[in-house]
Amino acid sequence: MTYDVVVIGGGPSGLMAAHTAAKNGANTLIIEKGSKLGRKLAISGGGRCNVTNVLPDKELIDHIPGNGRFLYSAFSIFDNQAIIDFFENLGVALKEEDKGRMFPVSDSAQTVVQTLLRELDRHDVEKRLNTRVEAIHYGNELHEIILPGKEKVATKSVIIAAGGKSVPKTGSEGDGYAWAKTAGHTITELYPTEVPMTSREPFILNRTLQGISLRDVAITALKPNGKPIKTHRWDLLFTHQGISGPAALRLSQFVVKALKNFEVDELVVEIDSFPDEHENQLVDRLTKMAKESPNKAVKSVWKPLLQERFLIFILERISLNPDTTYHHLEKKKVIELAQELKHFQVKVNGTLSIEKAFITGGGVSLKEIVPNQMASKFMDGLYFCGEILDIHGYTGGFNITAAFSTGHVAGMNAAEHALSR
Structure with a gap:
């Protein structure tokens, strides 16, 4: 079967990317090597899920010392207020706490995770769990995702949302860097942050x-x-x-x-x-x-x-x-x-080691990414979002804001690219 969009990785950016792609009319598949989607989201904010931060854009960028300025384009499309509206329109009541942090009123990350999963179901996103991507074979018209047992999945657009190398128990083991390199991308030096x-x-x-x-x-x-x-x-x-x-x-x-x-x-x-x-x-x-x-x-x-x-x-x-x-x-x-x-x-x-860090510093070089699309400058139909990119912020809702924003932009543009074919 050929999909319009395949998202690899079921973290915050991957879930948002899959939702946005499907909402924009793309036949979408999300692949996650773990047994659950949203594992990192479920433990974020001490299990309460700090969904965003309400600081103004400039201050928000200042709190993302790892290349935050790159996000101005993404924030002009889907910013912290858009994230708040997104969840509140889906029935997730939010509250503001100290330093601009926004949490669900329920004080449970599961409220956020379950809301996103319901949205994937509502927009008919197909899910493949416990499925490890072994390779991506890039092509001119279609890309092939190679799964265990030499199974192949074809797609017009692929979004890599595989995370960094921090908190590996959630599935972030650095798998995506090799797929980025195969497409010609540079991976900047990786180091622990928020550790x-x-x-x-x-x-x-x-x-x-x-x-x-x-x-x-x-x-x-x-x-x-x-x-x-x-x-x-x-x-x-x-x-x-x-x-x-x-x-x-x-x-x-x-x-x-x-x-x-x-x-x-x-x-x-x-x-x-x-x-x-x-x-x-x-x-x-x-x-x-x-x-x-x-x-x-x-x-x-x-x-x-x-x-x-x-x-x-x-x-x-x-x-x-x-x-x-x-x-x-x-x-x-x-x-x-x-x-x-x-x-x-x-x-x-x-x-402590990068695996013990909350966030990975370094990643796919932003010089090689179109900022208002999250598209690869080297490979047609390839998109990136979330922590795999060379972007990192402080704790306090800044990394998740970057994840949701880049995920939305990647999903929107991946769908548009696929449907224009």
Whole structure:
């Protein structure tokens, strides 16, 4: 049988591509090597599915540091507001949370997944699950998808939505890169992004700070000469391997690149627990708090400011007895404490592997893609969408926005190409 459009990959971009192609009149098949469609969608946003982010286009692009500007054309066709309208028109009520993140009111990713699957059924999209694509043979009029047992599927348009190399349990194992190369495409260097950072600091290896969470802090990656590379502000978590949490995840790609560019084994990241206060203001506040409760131990007086374990760790680090009271408190120790709270340094030596990352950096070179079509510049009837492209954003609904947008554009143009034949 010959299809108008075959979509390879059942992630967010593949589901949107298949839906859009079928809605535009194309006889569509979606092929997924796993047993379920939408596996990555089902675990996104902590199982709640952060479907998009409501920031304005320019800010949205700023939150996609991996070639976000390429998406201006796609967003002019199908942007974050279009994604919101799409789901709400299908009965999925959405709500806005902090930093512009949009979630289903149900707080369940399954609401989103099941809605997309119902749409595929409604538009008669054929599904092949547990089916691994072994190769793609490109032709002038038709492309052949080679399946196990030498089965061949012919199609006028093929959309590769096979994902990157991150979270392989969802099926993203990098299969699509070989099919892109066969068509003449370049794969830029792959690297982990949105991934926990690792450290060999004694307090990390000894698990002294494991499980400590810091809220709304600023974390900065520093060059070997001490100058800042990039700062991110959000929450942070110390782990048994290093640093995680949204602020650290966002910073990770800059650490990966800096370690390579500067050819060093370690890099310093600096944590500012009070980014809205100058150091001298913090000294004044700490002193005032101690003075107002002169007979209390400083560990109790300052406890409201940050997690007790972290506070005691820093007090011991600067050789200030946690049981000291205001009567015996030296001004220089308060200054040292403020310095530590504003400039707590951790040496990091890398990140967890690309498979442990949320998102893959690198992919099919965007110089070889038509931005308002997601079409290959080299192969007629070949389209790409989602994480296989050299596009990556921060967590917070930005990657899924790119996936849905590029999926919609690829599906629309793949259908148009097929039906014009």
